[in-house]
Amino acid sequence: MKKHILIFLLLAMAFVACNKEKALPYYQPGEAVTLNSSTTSVVLSAANADQKVMVLSWTDPRLAVDTANYKFVVEIAPNGTHFAKPFSYTVNGGQYGIGVPGADLNNMLIAWGAGYGAATDLEIRVKSSYANNNDLKISNVLNVKVSAYAVPFTLNASAAGPLTPTVATKDHIFTVLSWNAPDYGSSKASYIIQYALAGTNFAAPKEIVIAADSVRRSLTGLEVYQMAANSGIALNTTGAVEMRVKAVVGGTGQVSYSSVQTLKISPVEMTLYMYIAGDFQGWDPAAAPKIASSDGVNYEGYAWVPAGGNGEFKMTSQADWNGTNYGGSSTATGGVLDPAGGSLKWPALGAYYRLKVNMNTKAWTITKTDWGLIGSATPGGWDKSTPMVYEVATGKWKATVLMTTGEFKFRANNSWDIDLGAAGTYLDYGKSNIPITAGLKTITLDLSNPLKYTYSIQ
The missing domain is CATH 2.60.40.10 (Immunoglobulins)
Known part of the structure; x- marks a missing residue:
């Protein structure tokens, strides 16, 4: 039996050995195309x-x-x-x-x-x-x-004016700017609104920052007023401001501009105030000294701070405590406002201060001032200020001086860093010399009404 099995296995192996596998198919290589x-x-x-x-x-x-x-x-x-x-x-x-x-x-x-x-x-x-x-x-x-080319895009305004913002409507939406985003595939653009007085061809445009990826921007009454002021449109007149959108491609920086949209603006006087309420005056915003702004960004004014008390104060957006009340940080020269911050501090008491605030950066600065007269008509000429005295009862600076015929200005701290000269109805910084005739004169400087500083000669 074993012999038969062995013969069978040998025959099977022989059969397998005699059958070859077929060759794999062969594909001719292709050609590089033209x-x-x-x-x-x-x-x-x-x-x-x-x-x-x-x-x-x-x-x-x-x-x-x-x-x-x-x-x-x-x-x-x-x-x-x-x-x-x-x-x-x-x-x-x-x-x-x-x-x-x-x-x-x-x-x-x-x-x-x-x-x-x-x-x-x-x-x-x-x-x-x-x-x-x-x-x-x-x-x-x-x-x-x-x-390549810049994809054109169009700027539109929901209202083109004439727009007349007032203090009462400064926070209202006056117009909404919108534009279609130019399509550059995977490349995306960021946007900045530029504006300038009509006819100037955007020679020196002002800019408004836009939120990332946004293709619209609302303008409040205050922003419209600021645009008119920055473009040189006089109060109680109607002027035109041209606007466009600057598109900057991210990563590569190509710049293009939208179509131009014109806004007509008729600005009226819009002085805004902040109130300096503190320990020195009984924490009463309604009775507090004020700082003022004609553009809603830069505020300034003066305050007398008598000796005594803890020297703490805050700046309020209203003549009460119902608006935004700013505390923050304080140093000898100022600090940063913060509506959630603690009380601000005067550098020293018994002093007359100039206060300035930038509401974009929330930075505030403070300068102690002592005022005097300087000029060809004063005893010290143009070399030395003649001191004035602050009268607490009247809230004014006063000096009685023997003047000669000539000119003079008001100067703080015997330095030219802060000086006031004639500029029409009100005094302004760095403006014209004031003419005066010879004689014993009582000259008064009133800085209690911010941005509307006056003087008198008797």
Whole structure:
């Protein structure tokens, strides 16, 4: 029996040894395709954004499979970059060409940092392969010159005026600016609103910051008033302000501008106040000295702080405690306001101070002042101030001086850092000398009404 089994196994092995496996199929390698373009130069614009501005075509790679298994990758890159970061299109099957839209080319150029209107040299090639990327071959390289463009966009205003903000309407929304975001594909822009007096061609525009990714901005009455003041539109007249949106592409920095929108503004006087209430005057905002602003940002004014008390105070937005009440940090020269902060502190008591506040930065500054007279008509001439005395009872500075015919100004701290001169109805900083005739004169300086400083000569 064992003999029979052995014979059977030997015969089976012999049979297997006599049957060879069939050879695997052999596929002829394909060819690198030849790439052609319908153009060697393209000037892009909004008019051809949706058009196929360049048609690329290539030859058959002659792969040994059905064309459904062909794969082509078109690569486009700036000249000299060796296709390090190309823009690409993938084409599957037996399609031997594509049309490239103008918008695609423009988006590529913007992403690569090309300037608007500047001609950029591009390189184009095609990679051909089987669908599984085997037998990959690269075509010839074409050179094409392409010029990018700034996508136009439009600025609109919900109300164009005439706009007349007042103290009562300073917080109301007067107009809403909106614009369509220019499309640069994956590249995104940030925006800044610029404005200037109409007819100046934005020679020195002012700017309004926009929240990231926003394409609209509401303007309050106060902001409209500030625009008129910054543009030089006189009170009680009507003027025009031109506005545009500046778009800056993130990462690459190209700059473009929207269409221009005009606002007509008729400003009236709008003086805003903050109140300096503290221990020195009984913590009563309604009776407190004030600082004032004509633009809603920069405030200034003066306050007498008598000796005694703890030297604490706050600045209030209203003549009561029902608005925003600012405390914050205090140093010998000022600090930073904070509505959640503790009381502010005077540097010293028994002094007359000039206070200034910037409501954009919330910084406040303080300067102790002692006033005097200076000029050709004064005993000290233009070299030395003649001191004045502060009268607590009247809240005014006063000096009785033998003057000669000539001119004088008011000066603080025997220094030219702070001086007041004639500027129409009210005194203003750094303005004209004041003429005076000879004689014993009593001269009074009144700084109690912020931004409306006056004097008298008797």
